Amino acid sequence: MGEPTIGPKDGFDPVEDGTKLRTAMKGFGTDEQAIIDVLTSVNNVQRQELRNFFTTEYGRDLIKDLKSELGGHFEDVIIALMLPPVEYLCKELHKAMKGIGTEEHALIEIVCTKNNDEIKQIVDKYEEMYDRPLAEHLCSETGGDFRRLLTLIITGVRNDESEVNPEKAREQAEALYNAGEAKWGTDEEIFNKILAHESFAQLKLVFEQYKEVSGNTMEQAIKHELDGELKEAMLAIVECVQSPPAFFAKRLHAAMAGVGTDDRTLIRIIVSRSEIDLGDIKKEFERIYDKTLESFVKGETSGDYKRALVALIGGA
Structure with a gap:
């Protein structure tokens, strides 16, 4: 089991945290730091409880409220945190195939790193969300041996037995x-x-x-x-x-090195791995690049976006 940076909050009270979120968005201006503090101190299951609290207490959709208050990459991070993990990855797959051109890097990062159970959850959720089988969509957007490889993986052919021969x-x-x-x-x-x-x-x-x-x-x-x-x-x-942590550490570095930052990849890896093995990814990043992930992120991002990512990484 990997080392996450985000876990369930001890003594979590959806009423208390939900009220803090409502206060942060009510009236003139938005208290972005309060939103970061609340949403990066709880795990995804607890964030869903906050969503439910918002609906029952205020008759409001927390995600819609957040979208109307926030903008830019900061909004992207916060909405990514609010979506259930499988739903978020399905959205990322859909985005990677939508419109002209295909983001093969995103398809590879999401599909090629998962075991059969994770793939099955993604396949089921994708069809539920988009009323289209993931395999069919992938086939229409990719070709050749690459298409064959992705199709094999998402049809769940991988042997999940732990016995080795x-x-x-x-x-x-x-x-x-x-x-x-x-x-x-x-x-x-x-x-x-x-x-x-x-x-x-x-x-x-x-x-x-x-x-x-x-x-x-x-x-x-x-x-x-x-x-x-x-x-x-x-x-x-x-x-x-x-080593999955080394793989993701290299992907994070590639997303930030060179001209411009690949913000989608940066957000996707930090958010989606925060409850799995982001602690291990941090260690690998420092081992490979002799620089902390936190300092790299601080150098490549700014403002609320930076503060949100640093909070998820577990930095000050």
């Missing part, structure tokens, strides 16, 4: 080697089949065996043999098998 791992490592480095051209189908079907525990063993068979790491092989979105998706799976 060392003999099979050796065979699979050899199959991957023969499908890529050992031949001219690459048989993407073999890569898709193994990386989409096997449990993360089994894949960990396969990748260790691969190093013995080939002399190269799985990452090196993928970088050499594949390209485009398929390469990025396969690397995401490999990194998540080895």
Whole structure:
């Protein structure tokens, strides 16, 4: 189990916190800091209780009230916090495929990092929200081996058994080697089949065996043999098998490094991992980049947006 930065608030009282939120938004001006303090000190289950309190006590929709009071990326963070986690990820998937062009990075980050149970929740919720199967929408927005990989994952083919099979791992490592480095051209189908079907525990063993068979790491092989979105998706799976916190730390760094900040990715990872393993991601970020995640975020964001993210990270 990972180390979250947000957990349930001890002695939580929806009446007390709900009243604070109402006061923060009532009258002239908005007390943004009060909103940050309340919503980053409780977990998502408790935020849903605050929503219910607003409806029963004031006859108001808390999310609508927040949207009318806030703006910009600060509003994005606060609304992301208020949505149930699966609903939020479905919205992010839908946004990534809406309109012209597709945000493959977002699809990869959400789909390739989940186990079967998480995928099933997303698939069910997506169809409920958009009256369209996620598989169909993904198929219309992606192509080739990348589409095949995503489709395999969201149809829940991944083996979730915790038992690992060392003999099979050796065979699979050899199959991957023969499908890529050992031949001219690459048989993407073999890569898709193994990386989409096997449990993360089994894949960990396969990748260790691969190093013995080939002399190269799985990452090196993928970088050499594949390209485009398929390469990025396969690397995401490999990194998540080895260390989800390191994968997300690298994604956060990429979202903030270079010209301009990828705010959507920054918000999505910090909000969606805050109750799972953001504490571990922080440690990995500092280990890899020799700089704290908090200081990086402070340098790339400003105002209420910055304060909200820093509060979620667990900084001062």
